[in-house]
Amino acid sequence: MKLQGTMSVKNDELYIGGISCLELAKTYKTPLYVFDEQLARENCREYVKHFKVKEHRNRVAYAGKAFLPLHMCQLIKEEGLYLDVVSGGELYTAHKAQFPMENVLFHGNNKTIDxxxxxxxxxxxxxxxxxxxxxxxxxxxxxxxxxxxxxxxxITPGIEAHTHDYIKTGQIDSKFGFTLTNGDLYECLASFHRYEHLQLVGLHAHIGSQIFDVEPFLDEVDIMMSLVKEIKETYGIQIREVDLGGGVGVYYTKNDQPKTIQQFCEAMIEKVEKSCQKLGINVPTLIVEPGRSIVANAGSTLYTVGSMKDIKDVRTYVSVDGGMTDNIRPSLYQARYECAIVNKMRTGDQKQVTIAGKCCESGDILITDVDIKGIETGDILIIASTGAYGYSMSSNYNKIPKAAVVSVQNGKSRVICKRQTLEELLALEVL
Structure with a gap:
């Protein structure tokens, strides 16, 4: 398993934020999400630095859907980020966290009246x-x-990035936005004068998620900057802000080779400047919306190993006390992860196993056919890089209470999301 952020190994035992994972499991129980706050803050600062926020007044808007407890709202406010929300619930969370509303971008393809x-x-x-x-x-x-x-x-710019079909959003066949290539956007612009109380100040596009290649983003830049010029010349509307979305890929397994935040940002900024110079237009304020690339590697999940089933000449199933209720991505996207036993990081006989969840579903598999050292019932297993879309997509399927989230930093830990109790599980139900 690749060590991320503040992870370190001491005497064969894994530490995060200077704290033993065994101690975290003992203190807070499992399943447990562990949030490496230092790494998340460092990622925020990398975006602010390399996306030229201070120099060019560009903006980094954290995509809240990745992970948005109150504590995360406070963190991104302190780090100078904007916030991208997609629902009334996310908006209300930002409000309760006293996040500045003027720095909120409200997304969603079917916002309700309320x-x-x-x-x-x-x-x-x-x-x-x-x-x-x-x-x-x-x-x-x-x-x-x-x-x-x-x-x-x-807008949907017609770019198909190489990613999972469920997380492609820039291609023509998408539920999101005004389509560019079939003329939908131009029809809207031609009639925009009838919206007397709306100010069209910017354009937004998002081409997908978990994208490793820079080229699709550079293609997006060319399309968006050309639109800025065309809209000014044809419709007399000055586009002052261009939101290029997010989707930067991150490391989950050794098969992933993501660009660094610096590489991604510098490539985008350079391309925008060249494109605007070629078109003879001023560089607009740029917005980027990272979510996964800020928190994915900053999160891990701890589990306790329970039953083990060895099917001769087939595979060995190792079941843990969580599963698809705290991480739906393997079932939904066939997402892959790395794992380890927190007190057997360097020693032990290696064995290939399949990590199964506890839900009453044959598809509740967290990792298929992974090599791991010395695994036994009662061990504490860690699955790395679960910080994005783990807690935020968690559910109460099978009436399983939601796990706690603990933030670790500089040898200290604190709960930022409490473990759901059985009473709280039934709080909304009426006899």
């Missing part, structure tokens, strides 16, 4: 609009309020 009204009442900085339905509702509510609202139009 969500739109909440966004307007709280003073969201930018609505990222996907369709006429939302345009019409925003216009109606702003007219009633006697206010105006700054918006971005989300």
């Amino acid at each position: 969500e739109i009204k909440m966004g307007l009442e709280l003073g969201v900085g930018r609505f990222v609009v996907d369709n006429y339905y939302e345009l019409d509702l925003l216009e109606q509510f702003c007219k009633e309020r006697g206010t105006s609202q700054a918006i971005y139009l989300r």
